[in-house]
Amino acid sequence: MxxxxxxxxxxxxxxxxxxxxxxxxxxxxxxxxxxxxxxxxxxxxxxxxxxxxxxxxxxxxxxxxxxxxxxxxxxxxxxxxxxxxxxxxxxxxxxxxxxxxxxxxxxxxxxxxxxxxxxxxxAFWTRFNPSVREALLKIKNGEIGTVKYVNADFAFHVENLNGNRMTDLKLGGGSLLDIGVYPLFLAYLILGIPNEILAKSNFHESGADLQTAMILNYNQAQAVLHSSFVSSSNMKATISGTSGRIILNPLWYQAQSYSLVTNNGKVKFKLPTKGKGYTYEIEECHSCIKENKIESTLWSHQNSLDLIKIVDEVRTQIGLVFPSDII
CATH class of the missing domain: 3.40.50.720 (NAD(P)-binding Rossmann-like Domain)
Structure with missing residues (x-):
């Protein structure tokens, strides 16, 4: 190279x-x-x-x-x-x-x-965030037991949604595709593909979803997720297991720290990012290109396909239709 x-x-x-x-x-x-x-x-x-x-x-x-x-x-x-x-x-x-x-x-x-x-x-930069990577390692090592519950949201108030890219269906507008993919990504990363999805939305007059609530049901676990353009939220993520929980501190998708809560108490781990955190996905691209890879092992082609399949099912559940869906 x-x-x-x-x-x-x-x-x-x-x-x-x-x-x-x-x-x-x-x-x-x-x-x-x-x-x-x-x-x-x-x-x-x-x-x-x-x-x-x-x-x-x-x-x-x-x-x-x-x-x-x-x-x-x-x-x-x-x-x-x-x-x-x-x-x-x-x-x-x-x-x-x-x-x-x-x-x-x-x-x-x-x-x-x-x-x-x-x-x-x-470009799921959150996948390469140091706090997220370390939290995943702790989960894999069984430090919170078996994961039973994931709770994550991504929400902020948009002042004027009329004539906005965020509500333009031709451009793929709506909170689901713009920001809802983040909590879905986290649930998928930890729990995989759900057995069942339940989702409901409130809509803008354009037909784009303004807020969407999602429940992902697994054999022995659940994820409760939310995205919204109409209000703000805590924007922290909690991964709960049988013997503890991990909290990705706000703003969780660009976490600078996370907390581990067990019977021994709460410990906070600080991992400040270089820049906002896009740097890590850039470095991953460089590494893959150098090694002549066509995909990353951390966020692979199959990962992207799995996630968009989940998004497709949420869209079906809430009735979100884009003009390009209609042939």
Missing amino acids: KEKVKWGIIGLGSIAHQFAKELLLVEGAEITAVASRNLDKAKEFAQLYHCKKAYGSYEEIIADAEIDILYIATPHDSHTAITIKALQNNKHVLCEKPIALRYADALQMIEASKENNKFLME
Whole structure:
């Protein structure tokens, strides 16, 4: 692998800004090019992060032979087409969550990764968070006994939801795909695929879900999860076992610490992240590319497929339909 991994960024919204800041913290990473449908926006972004190339179309950046890997931060509905085109043009891809709007689309993306022998990962940065990784190790080692219950939420109040990307069904809007995937991810990571899902939502006039409550039922365990744009929440996550519990402290999806509660009392473990924490998934991408892997063992293609299948079932339960679902 070349000394520097050359990154391109497609879609230059707020998440892309945060990601670019984190790229600058990772040794061996270089922001080589950025792309927006608005060239002026791309130029402004490029200048801000000392990037030498700015494109006014996605096609141009995908065709740039200098780029090793593309970070795709466009709205959910465009992930599949852009990712497949990038993979076919000899690019590795880190695609923002959710990987796609539905299971069938995610499957096409993964098939393209395999066909073109290029690395593809869904950008579930929380998977690589040090607190999350250490908590999982403690769970695996039986420090809280057998896990029986997971409780997690992701919620914040959005002031004006009218005309907002978050409630635009064409873009895959709604709290479920935007933030509900986080608590679903955690439950899946710890308990796997549920036997049964029960979910209910309240909706915006656009048809996008504003808040969604989910119960995942397993043979001997349950998860109670929630996502919302209409109110804030504690945003901590609790994993309860037969002999203790682990609390991922707020904000749990970017945890800087976690607590272990057993009969011996409560112990807090502090693991501050480098930057906000995107740095760890970036380093995972570098490692996989160096080792000629097309997927990560920590968040694999199958993991992404399992999770989007769970999301699909929640969508069925709540009746959330996107225009592109209707053929």
